[in-house]
Amino acid sequence: MIEVRGLCVAYGAGRRRVEALSQVDLEVGAGEFVAVVGPSGCGKSTLLFVLDGLVRPSAGTVKIAGEEVRGIRRDVALILQDAGLLPWKTVQQNAELTLRIQGRKANVKDVLEQLGLAGFERRYPGELSEGMRRRVGIARALALHPRVLLMDEPMANLDSITRERIQNLILELWYRLEFTAVLVTHDIEEAVFLGQRVVVLGPRPGKVVEVLENPGMGEPEYRDTAEFRERVHHLRELLVGSAA
Amino acid sequence: MKRVAQYLLAALVVLLVWEGVSLGFLAVRGRIVIPTPRAAIEAGLERFPELAAAFGASAMRFLLALLIAFALGLPLGLTVGFEPTLYQLFSPLIYLTYPIPPVALLVFLMVAFGLGETLKIVVITMALFFQVVVAAQGAARSIPRTYVTAVRSAGATRWQLYRHVVIPATLPGVLTAARVSVGLGITMVYIVETKLGAVGGPGSGLGRFIEYYSFSGELSLAGVVGLSLMGLMFYALLELLDRWLCRWKHLEGPGGA
Numbered sequence: 001m002i003e004v005r006g007l008c009v010a011y012g013a014g015r016r017r018v019e020a021l022s023q024v025d026l027e028v029g030a031g032e033f034v035a036v037v038g039p040s041g042c043g044k045s046t047l048l049f050v051l052d053g054l055v056r057p058s059a060g061t062v063k064i065a066g067e068e069v070r071g072i073r074r075d076v077a078l079i080l081q082d083a084g085l086l087p088w089k090t091v092q093q094n095a096e097l098t099l100r101i102q103g104r105k106a107n108v109k110d111v112l113e114q115l116g117l118a119g120f121e122r123r124y125p126g127e128l129s130e131g132m133r134r135r136v137g138i139a140r141a142l143a144l145h146p147r148v149l150l151m152d153e154p155m156a157n158l159d160s161i162t163r164e165r166i167q168n169l170i171l172e173l174w175y176r177l178e179f180t181a182v183l184v185t186h187d188i189e190e191a192v193f194l195g196q197r198v199v200v201l202g203p204r205p206g207k208v209v210e211v212l213e214n215p216g217m218g219e220p221e222y223r224d225t226a227e228f229r230e231r232v233h234h235l236r237e238l239l240v241g242s243a244a
Numbered sequence: 245m246k247r248v249a250q251y252l253l254a255a256l257v258v259l260l261v262w263e264g265v266s267l268g269f270l271a272v273r274g275r276i277v278i279p280t281p282r283a284a285i286e287a288g289l290e291r292f293p294e295l296a297a298a299f300g301a302s303a304m305r306f307l308l309a310l311l312i313a314f315a316l317g318l319p320l321g322l323t324v325g326f327e328p329t330l331y332q333l334f335s336p337l338i339y340l341t342y343p344i345p346p347v348a349l350l351v352f353l354m355v356a357f358g359l360g361e362t363l364k365i366v367v368i369t370m371a372l373f374f375q376v377v378v379a380a381q382g383a384a385r386s387i388p389r390t391y392v393t394a395v396r397s398a399g400a401t402r403w404q405l406y407r408h409v410v411i412p413a414t415l416p417g418v419l420t421a422a423r424v425s426v427g428l429g430i431t432m433v434y435i436v437e438t439k440l441g442a443v444g445g446p447g448s449g450l451g452r453f454i455e456y457y458s459f460s461g462e463l464s465l466a467g468v469v470g471l472s473l474m475g476l477m478f479y480a481l482l483e484l485l486d487r488w489l490c491r492w493k494h495l496e497g498p499g500g501a
Contacts, residue, residue: 072399084394098398
């Protein structure tokens with residue numbers, strides 16, 4: 001579904017040129033759930049922005065469903081770090097935002113219901129708890145019926161209970177709706193719990209340093225297994241080593 | 245209602261202080277230096293039709309200038325603040341012209357616009373225009389990136405970006421600036437009405453009213469009260485506008501889990 005070859009991304013020019021990603025190769029199969037981890041500033045979010053068509057690669061090719069990404073695609077949705085809600089729009093208006101901008105029919109009733117947001121349509125983000133705000137961000141993405149769901153730290157800055165709830169929600173939606181998922185996170189345990197494969201990016205300019213196959217992901221008891229702890233430990237060693 | 249009570253209380257305090265100062269001068273100097281609030285209000289009521297006409301004329305002048313300043317200053321301030329290239333080009337120009345008081349250019353403005361109503365509106369507009377431009381530019385520069393990314397990742401056109409993000413995000417800041425500039429606007433109204441050719445009767449503006457009746461302390465002060473009420477009226481109107489257009493800003497904390 002996603003094919004990245006020799007991807008390089010650089011910002012700025014001359015002495016201010018900063019290389020964010022260097023020679024990244026990545027393949028994600030249709031319906032696969034891939035988690036991407038890496039140290040701060042390694043270009044994890046940049047990778048998602050390239051996949052979303054927001055950032056142009058400096059070199060290399062990025063294809064989704066066999067077509068080169070040249071801009072925003074209607075079958076790709078992006079969930080931003082803090083849900084990207086506009087505080088002046090109600091829950092319903094926020095959920096409809098992308099559809100309206102794309103000139104598509106805006107019907108978010110079902111998706112709001114699925115995410116437990118029925119009855120809150122006319123509330124503003126400022127009136128919601130953090131967990132609900134994140135769900136509105138997810139609703140906005142799902143309203144597009146995406147084939148590819150890109151998530152930029154959707155659980156960052158949440159308390160542990162809400163975090164686990166949102167993780168379970170995302171898993172449940174992935175099982176049910178069968179989209180291809182790419183999750184960027186700095187939380188190693190989260191990556192190992194959710195990703196069928198965990199892609200590790202090295203420090204800036206980010207490149208893939210390891211791809212960890214992760215069978216067993218998503219099972220509720222997986223977190224308590226020795227395998228889970230071992231993989232988390234391995235990744236932590238890798239990341240702490242690469243950051244030093 | 246609470247807000248109205250607060251204003252009434254403030255008015256009461258002002259009247260009491262005024263009364264105190266007035267009586268204080270009377271006691272020390274042995275004659276009336278500042279007329280009492282009661283005398284001023286009575287004098288104002290006696291000339292009420294004239295005072296009301298002056299109030300109306302000044303308020304219209306201010307409103308017209310405010311609307312023109314917004315119509316011209318808002319698009320300029322928002323685009324210069326939001327578009328990095330325009331910011332680099334135009335922001336030095338704005339900061340260079342911003343500190344110039346329009347009154348300093350009066351001679352040229354008089355030649356350009358003549359000594360009529362147009363000149364008055366132009367001078368007030370110029371003062372307010374820069375307030376709006378600078379406030380809008382500052383507000384547009386401080387829009388959180390995540391709002392912009394959210395809309396851009398939906399494939400928004402530039403106009404959609406302005407409609408969904410830039411305009412609503414900057415509205416609270418711009419309205420606050422507008423409220424702050426009410427004071428400056430009223431000062432400009434007074435200046436243009438008294439300094440730009442003392443023509444017209446006392447009903448042609450509150451500034452003119454105050455000047456026309458400068459021989460009568462009571463009536464002059466009635467005019468000053470008129471200016472104060474006019475400022476209050478615009479301040480309250482802008483606050484109502486803010487509460488209506490920026491409802492989301494005035495919400496009570498999170499509800500639900």
